[in-house]
Amino acid sequence: MTKVAIIGAGPCGLSALRSFEQAEKNGEKIPEIVCFDKQEDWGGLWNYSWRTGSDQYGDPVPNSMYRYLWSNGPKECLEFADYSFDEHFGKPIPSFPPRAVLYDYILGRVKKGNIKSKIKFNTSVTNVSYVNSNFEVTYRDKKNDKISKDIFDYVIVSTGHFSVPFIPEYPGMKSFPGRIMHSHDFRDAEEFRGKNVVVLGSSYSAEDVALQCHKYGAKSVTIGYRHNPMGFKWPKGMKEVFHLDRLEGNKAIFKDGHVQEADAVILCTGYLHHFPFISEDLKLKTGNRLYPPMLYKGVVWQNNHKLMYLGMQDQFHTFNMFDCQAWFARDVIMGKIKVPNDSEIEKDINKWVSMEEKLENPEQMIDFQTEYTKELHDLSDYPKINFELIRKTFKEWEHHKVENIMTYRNKSFASPVTGSVGPIHHTPWEEAMDDSLKTFLNK
Amino acid sequence: MTKVAIIGAGPCGLSALRSFEQAEKNGEKIPEIVCFDKQEDWGGLWNYSWRTGSDQYGDPVPNSMYRYLWSNGPKECLEFADYSFDEHFGKPIPSFPPRAVLYDYILGRVKKGNIKSKIKFNTSVTNVSYVNSNFEVTYRDKKNDKISKDIFDYVIVSTGHFSVPFIPEYPGMKSFPGRIMHSHDFRDAEEFRGKNVVVLGSSYSAEDVALQCHKYGAKSVTIGYRHNPMGFKWPKGMKEVFHLDRLEGNKAIFKDGHVQEADAVILCTGYLHHFPFISEDLKLKTGNRLYPPMLYKGVVWQNNHKLMYLGMQDQFHTFNMFDCQAWFARDVIMGKIKVPNDSEIEKDINKWVSMEEKLENPEQMIDFQTEYTKELHDLSDYPKINFELIRKTFKEWEHHKVENIMTYRNKSFASPVTGSVGPIHHTPWEEAMDDSLKTFLNK
Numbered sequence: 001m002t003k004v005a006i007i008g009a010g011p012c013g014l015s016a017l018r019s020f021e022q023a024e025k026n027g028e029k030i031p032e033i034v035c036f037d038k039q040e041d042w043g044g045l046w047n048y049s050w051r052t053g054s055d056q057y058g059d060p061v062p063n064s065m066y067r068y069l070w071s072n073g074p075k076e077c078l079e080f081a082d083y084s085f086d087e088h089f090g091k092p093i094p095s096f097p098p099r100a101v102l103y104d105y106i107l108g109r110v111k112k113g114n115i116k117s118k119i120k121f122n123t124s125v126t127n128v129s130y131v132n133s134n135f136e137v138t139y140r141d142k143k144n145d146k147i148s149k150d151i152f153d154y155v156i157v158s159t160g161h162f163s164v165p166f167i168p169e170y171p172g173m174k175s176f177p178g179r180i181m182h183s184h185d186f187r188d189a190e191e192f193r194g195k196n197v198v199v200l201g202s203s204y205s206a207e208d209v210a211l212q213c214h215k216y217g218a219k220s221v222t223i224g225y226r227h228n229p230m231g232f233k234w235p236k237g238m239k240e241v242f243h244l245d246r247l248e249g250n251k252a253i254f255k256d257g258h259v260q261e262a263d264a265v266i267l268c269t270g271y272l273h274h275f276p277f278i279s280e281d282l283k284l285k286t287g288n289r290l291y292p293p294m295l296y297k298g299v300v301w302q303n304n305h306k307l308m309y310l311g312m313q314d315q316f317h318t319f320n321m322f323d324c325q326a327w328f329a330r331d332v333i334m335g336k337i338k339v340p341n342d343s344e345i346e347k348d349i350n351k352w353v354s355m356e357e358k359l360e361n362p363e364q365m366i367d368f369q370t371e372y373t374k375e376l377h378d379l380s381d382y383p384k385i386n387f388e389l390i391r392k393t394f395k396e397w398e399h400h401k402v403e404n405i406m407t408y409r410n411k412s413f414a415s416p417v418t419g420s421v422g423p424i425h426h427t428p429w430e431e432a433m434d435d436s437l438k439t440f441l442n443k
Numbered sequence: 444m445t446k447v448a449i450i451g452a453g454p455c456g457l458s459a460l461r462s463f464e465q466a467e468k469n470g471e472k473i474p475e476i477v478c479f480d481k482q483e484d485w486g487g488l489w490n491y492s493w494r495t496g497s498d499q500y501g502d503p504v505p506n507s508m509y510r511y512l513w514s515n516g517p518k519e520c521l522e523f524a525d526y527s528f529d530e531h532f533g534k535p536i537p538s539f540p541p542r543a544v545l546y547d548y549i550l551g552r553v554k555k556g557n558i559k560s561k562i563k564f565n566t567s568v569t570n571v572s573y574v575n576s577n578f579e580v581t582y583r584d585k586k587n588d589k590i591s592k593d594i595f596d597y598v599i600v601s602t603g604h605f606s607v608p609f610i611p612e613y614p615g616m617k618s619f620p621g622r623i624m625h626s627h628d629f630r631d632a633e634e635f636r637g638k639n640v641v642v643l644g645s646s647y648s649a650e651d652v653a654l655q656c657h658k659y660g661a662k663s664v665t666i667g668y669r670h671n672p673m674g675f676k677w678p679k680g681m682k683e684v685f686h687l688d689r690l691e692g693n694k695a696i697f698k699d700g701h702v703q704e705a706d707a708v709i710l711c712t713g714y715l716h717h718f719p720f721i722s723e724d725l726k727l728k729t730g731n732r733l734y735p736p737m738l739y740k741g742v743v744w745q746n747n748h749k750l751m752y753l754g755m756q757d758q759f760h761t762f763n764m765f766d767c768q769a770w771f772a773r774d775v776i777m778g779k780i781k782v783p784n785d786s787e788i789e790k791d792i793n794k795w796v797s798m799e800e801k802l803e804n805p806e807q808m809i810d811f812q813t814e815y816t817k818e819l820h821d822l823s824d825y826p827k828i829n830f831e832l833i834r835k836t837f838k839e840w841e842h843h844k845v846e847n848i849m850t851y852r853n854k855s856f857a858s859p860v861t862g863s864v865g866p867i868h869h870t871p872w873e874e875a876m877d878d879s880l881k882t883f884l885n886k
Contacts, residue, residue: 048617049617050616050617051610052495052624052628053496053504053608053625053627054607054625054627055610056610058608058715058719059719060497061496126569126570127569127570145719145726145728146723147723164501166501167496167498167499169499174491176493177631177633178631178634179631180630181495184496185496187622187623188620188621188622190620190621191621274501276501276502276583280589280590283588
């Protein structure tokens with residue numbers, strides 16, 4: 001019997017498990033599946049853990065999730081085609097839910113079936129090699145500190161790329177008399193109440209961590225960008241300055257001459273695509289980009305078509321894109337989709353990669369990823385979903401952010417699955433301090 | 444040619460490298476040696492790094508060192524027999540130096556030779572297996588993310604056991620609105636100025652982290668012990684209470700009914716003996732104890748005499764004990780010491796293990812480890828050193844701590860190597876805020 005290893009039970013791994021479950025429900029004979037996850041429960045980064053650094057078994061904590069995270073994009077853009085928000089919650093809900101609500105939603109559709117029994121929790125994959133036309137997968141049972149090895153026909157890598165921080169060094173860090181940390185270890189904005197916080201970065205983490213620190217009472221928040229500022233209209237108490245030059249004592253000195261006293265420096269400097277467990281010939285090496293090379297249709301490893309990577313793209317589209325990728329991977333594995341010959345693969349990858357390299361602004365990037373996801377969608381039986389509405393929603397959302405970074409989360413959008421429009425939330429985001437599911441859904 | 448892999452270039456790994464260098468100086472033909480270290484420089488935990496969590500290559504940071512660490516034992520007890528403090532510093536220095544001074548000393552003797560060229564830095568060993576009468580050692584060049592494999596005749600594991608924290612969970616941690624961290628990630632007591640700090644633990648980390656937080660201005664320090672209190676006469680602002688029951692909001696509630704508001708909870712809950720890279724049959728599994736089983740003379744792996752572990756003991760004796768172990772391991776590898784037959788090994792290990800299990804107090808533990816180190820010392824040509832003086836010094840030091848935990852570091856002791864007596868330091872420890880080498884040595 002064909003055996004498939006899925007590495008990781010976060011959103012992408014769960015998409016893969018769900019895709020096979022749906023085929024089985026349609027009466028198809030599916031392969032034997034083993035999913036490995038190093039955490040003790042499913043949901044990947046949508047699990048919140050107070051832990052940072054190492055877990056109780058001495059393994060690095062993969063989790064980057066923090067308290068008080070509200071979705072930074074409309075939930076309508078990430079909705080599953082086969083399981084709507086309306087179906088899960090029994091009613092339309094507002095467009096920007098906090099973490100606990102999204103976590104509940106993600107797990108909702110997989111809880112219904114027999115999926116959890118296929119997952120080995122507390123198990124970290126330590127090696128994947130291709131030997132004699134099969135994959136040798138070595139894994140460690142963390143609880144019992146026991147190493148085992150199994151053979152698989154296919155491997156799906158769904159380990160995410162927001163788990164392993166990239167942490168650069170700046171002069172003066174060694175003697176800075178305060179806290180230096182990466183956003184990966186950020187857990188609770190309340191720790192920074194009354195503090196002068198310096199945030200380094202200009203992407204989603206920097207934006208959200210900075211806003212959170214401000215919202216929960218930091219004395220000042222100074223964001224240092226390196227290439228381009230985010231350029232939002234920051235509220236009083238926040239500012240964006242150019243590139244940290246060095247720390248001197250407790251002072252952060254920026255290249256534009258700005259000097260700021262700092263109690264904490266939070267490095268929102270991004271994450272690594274990090275696969276230390278995969279042998280050289282199978283390893284994706286890429287920065288965070290919309291079309292990582294070496295992946296046919298963004299999924300199938302160019303040099304070995306029995307290896308798949310899910311969700312390795314820089315992302316506007318998320319959960320429903322992961323689904324489209326998972327359904328595509330499933331059909332390749334089950335022989336319903338034939339991968340073309342090497343030169344056609346090469347041509348197809350090059351086409352997308354060279355398109356990506358010409359993109360100049362967020363609107364073009366949204367278009368690019370919508371086109372990619374639509375193409376993938378057409379290749380499988382993943383249910384219908386209105387990608388044109390998603391495209392439009394992403395663009396409106398971008399405009400809302402530019403208009404007012406403090407209020408964009410108070411808007412509402414229409415579902416690309418059911419068409420229902422999310423109600424305006426009962427409390428504006430800036431005043432909503434409690435991030436519980438209960439408070440969000442009721443009142 | 445015989446090939447030896449040394450894993451780790453901290454104090455134990457450097458002892459091993461030094462032991463072979465000394466044999467070579469005596470005209471002996473030594474094996475080919477490769478030492479692997481995952482940090483970018485030598486010195487193991489005596490390196491200070493501001494980093495916590497992951498390093499710049501996505502690897503867990505092994506470092507547990509923090510600023511303002513002063514030796515918590517007399518330097519005379521850890522002195523190298525072949526390289527005295529007097530020789531290194533050119534004069535007697537006080538007995539309780541800060542980290543930078545000890546770091547300088549540790550590296551002093553290895554800098555003189557050609558030792559550094561034998562170390563592959565930024566290289567983490569990912570697998571050690573015994574195959575066809577040899578060791579297969581797989582390692583990752585972290586900078587280039589490249590995996591390689593080599594064959595060795597002997598492996599010396601000197602990776603330490605203060606790198607991988609043990610982090611238990613208590614009820615309420617998930618919703619505690621403050622900072623929770625392990626002492627492994629403690630870097631700077633100044634972060635806790637004006638804060639209510641709860642420290643959990645009752646061993647060296649708890650003692651020192653608690654004292655540091657107090658010394659650098661914490662509002663209150665509450666230490667929760669689980670089995671036995673440390674029982675020192677804590678200064679005003681510090682107290683020791685019984686066992687954390689739970690956190691409720693920002694309150695720490697202890698099993699003795701004590702309730703304490705907390706801004707931060709620091710888990711000083713110890714470290715794991717953690718060797719995820721070693722195959723089952725070769726892996727030491729032990730808690731932190733004076734005589735881990737399966738190690739002949741505390742060094743040679745019982746089931747494979749070509750594998751050695753250094754420094755895996757709970758420690759009163761440190762650097763000179765590591766030296767005695769390294770010299771012993773070297774002589775086993777070079778055939779100068781013959782390992783006896785299995786039943787004698789079994790008998791010898793059992794003798795020590797059963798003696799250990801009868802120990803009742805610190806004095807007996809000091810005696811036990813002094814006897815062990817002396818026996819090991821007699822087996823090699825490691826230079827003469829006065830272990831009876833070290834034994835006496837340890838016992839006096841214990842008494843000084845009981846007398847006054849705030850002043851024991853102001854005492855001075857005699858060198859077991861040169862006999863010279865360390866001068867009293869110019870500044871009492873409680874008032875010494877600057878931990879630099881310059882300030883300590885001059886003034």
